[in-house]
Amino acid sequence: MNQPLSYGRRMTLEKILIINDDIEDILAIQSRLPKNIEITTASQWQAGLLRDISKYDLVIIDNDANNLKKSKGKEILQKIRSNNSSVPVLYTSFQPGWVDGSVFQTRNVEVVRTDQVIDRIGNRFGLELKNSIDISNPEPELNLILTYNPVKGYNPGIFSDGKLLVVSYDRHSQIRAREVLAEQIRQIYTSFEWKSDRDLVRNIFVYDGINGRELPGHIAQSLGHDVRMCVNLMACKCDWDRKQRLSNSSYVNLYPVECGGSETLGAVADVILGIKRPEIDYNRLVISPEKILEKGERFNLR
The missing domain is CATH 3.40.50.2300 (Response regulator)
Known part of the structure; x- marks a missing residue:
């Protein structure tokens, strides 16, 4: 305590x-x-x-x-x-x-x-602290979606268009979800220099399902720590108590989604890219389109 x-x-x-x-x-x-x-x-x-x-x-x-x-x-x-x-x-x-x-x-x-x-x-x-400095950084544009499952509407693997980076896997990954996630996060950390690139990131969405066990939550914490922002943990209801404990002890936004998360994450990607598919009601998502497009909450010392 x-x-x-x-x-x-x-x-x-x-x-x-x-x-x-x-x-x-x-x-x-x-x-x-x-x-x-x-x-x-x-x-x-x-x-x-x-x-x-x-x-x-x-x-x-x-x-x-x-x-x-x-x-x-x-x-x-x-x-x-x-x-x-x-x-x-x-x-x-x-x-x-x-x-x-x-x-x-x-x-x-x-x-x-x-x-x-x-x-x-x-x-x-009782110190008289100096005013915090308002540092003007370029408007962040990059949104990251990370899952060991497919993302509906997007080919498995890496999808990137400058505004959105989707790292996903095919439907056979569940039996080796933790291995897939570990490899994905290694690739991401190899590609980014967090001290210089963290200001480019606008928002992060990580899927947490039962097959990943505690690893997705750990990744959300790690990304949030290094990018210095509140990560969105998109989690199915399986093992929900564990996910709530993580949310209560860490700075993550917890959202309940369907098992696999493929449909919700696909809709999130659509909103980011400005795509509308006729079969999807984007206003009924667990996270609103406005929230998806909003800059993630940042932790700043200055």
């Missing part, structure tokens, strides 16, 4: 140590904090070499579980606690539900969604 931090006698905030492999996140945090706060930054590797952190009033550690890799932050937290048991730690992740349970159980550690950490610090210490 997540617990609020105990700051002991620390009534003011003078020195912060930020441990994060993403320099953009570090700069975003620095840009909003008052200049009189001394900020030291370290990568996960550099932090592993530190011996004494008692001089810091607060340590911010990022989970750093990017590109489907294991968390680096968890290991650094263990090293810090072995040397210093009391320094307050804010542990950040864009998917707190993805953080290992041992982090929540570690003394004087609070897990915070990354884009909320600055306001959490400001509220606790």
